[in-house]
Amino acid sequence: MNTCRLSFPVPAVLVFCLCTASVAAEDMVHIRVETVLATDTSQEFDNRLTGMRSQLLAFRYSAYRLVQEERRQVEFGKQANFSLPGGRFLQVVPKEYVNEQIALHVMLMEGASPSPLMSTLLSIPNRGMLFVGGRKHQGGTLIIRIGAAADTLPPTIIKTEE
Amino acid sequence: MASCSHPSQLISLVYDNELDEARRYAAADQIADCPACSHRMQLLEHTHEALCQTLDEEVSRLDFSDFWPRIEQGIAAQPPSLASQWADRFRHWRMQWHAPLSWHIPVWATTVGLCLFAAAVSTQLPTSRGAVHIQTARKPVVVALNNQAQIESLSATSTVLVWNEPTSNATVIWVDETLGEKLP
Numbered sequence A: 001m002n003t004c005r006l007s008f009p010v011p012a013v014l015v016f017c018l019c020t021a022s023v024a025a026e027d028m029v030h031i032r033v034e035t036v037l038a039t040d041t042s043q044e045f046d047n048r049l050t051g052m053r054s055q056l057l058a059f060r061y062s063a064y065r066l067v068q069e070e071r072r073q074v075e076f077g078k079q080a081n082f083s084l085p086g087g088r089f090l091q092v093v094p095k096e097y098v099n100e101q102i103a104l105h106v107m108l109m110e111g112a113s114p115s116p117l118m119s120t121l122l123s124i125p126n127r128g129m130l131f132v133g134g135r136k137h138q139g140g141t142l143i144i145r146i147g148a149a150a151d152t153l154p155p156t157i158i159k160t161e162e
Numbered sequence B: 001m002a003s004c005s006h007p008s009q010l011i012s013l014v015y016d017n018e019l020d021e022a023r024r025y026a027a028a029d030q031i032a033d034c035p036a037c038s039h040r041m042q043l044l045e046h047t048h049e050a051l052c053q054t055l056d057e058e059v060s061r062l063d064f065s066d067f068w069p070r071i072e073q074g075i076a077a078q079p080p081s082l083a084s085q086w087a088d089r090f091r092h093w094r095m096q097w098h099a100p101l102s103w104h105i106p107v108w109a110t111t112v113g114l115c116l117f118a119a120a121v122s123t124q125l126p127t128s129r130g131a132v133h134i135q136t137a138r139k140p141v142v143v144a145l146n147n148q149a150q151i152e153s154l155s156a157t158s159t160v161l162v163w164n165e166p167t168s169n170a171t172v173i174w175v176d177e178t179l180g181e182k183l184p
């Protein structure tokens, strides 16, 4: 039978690489930014938002549509930049991970102004989230959900534009 | 391109490593001195690289998740079998798996040993960020039940309202100069 013959160090090297890769992956933070356009013009609820339906209902709009979703994997201290609808810009910098809390520096930029519209340093639980909202866009209001996880999740980058 | 008097097999012989050491060095020198051969060698390398990359991508796209279930379905769909048929299948299965798994038992022993060692080391690795420590043990992926943020600082050039959304207690930072009636 024609079997694939691996020479001695190959499995060992593979295992070592896998282990070091998994350690390196633990030093990354997975940031997920979902941008929702909330309006009162219809009763439409985007079924891609089913997972946050109960959260969105607290905002008291009648229609919600996902306009953008983006995931990034970023090292502590490094920036994750997200372009938002209406020429806005969100910057998230994971600072540290202590006691199951991820410290984040979140900045929301708008227009040509060099100073951020909003800048905050806060901690959220691992795999937790926060909302930044209130900006007007296309007759509605943007609600941005920012999630962060300090453990290994699928490192995919998904981006859906309207 | 400059004319080339080298036999066309020269490149592939070197590339496939089919020459002994002395001839390989001599051939490599000839290739290096000949622009036409160097170009062909480069082309071959690029083609090989592109091919490997494409194959890697294709393989990574393959979905093996339903491989065994489909085999099981296939077996189940067969007519009721006699004990001898099962014995045949078992023998076939053993022949298939015994050969690849039996080679170099020390290799697998070393691999398993290294795996255990690496696992032990990685769970005790001190992190370089001082106080920051990330546990390497896998936990089930669940979202946080209480999302309330601890805000250390917050500044804005517009009116800002902060509250917690009631179902998951997620903190909401509302940046709106008009502060509509939409707020809870």
Ligand SMILES: [Zn+2]
Pocket (backbone or CB within 6 Å): B004, B005, B006, B030, B031, B034, B035, B036, B037, B038
């Ligand atoms: Zn030549």
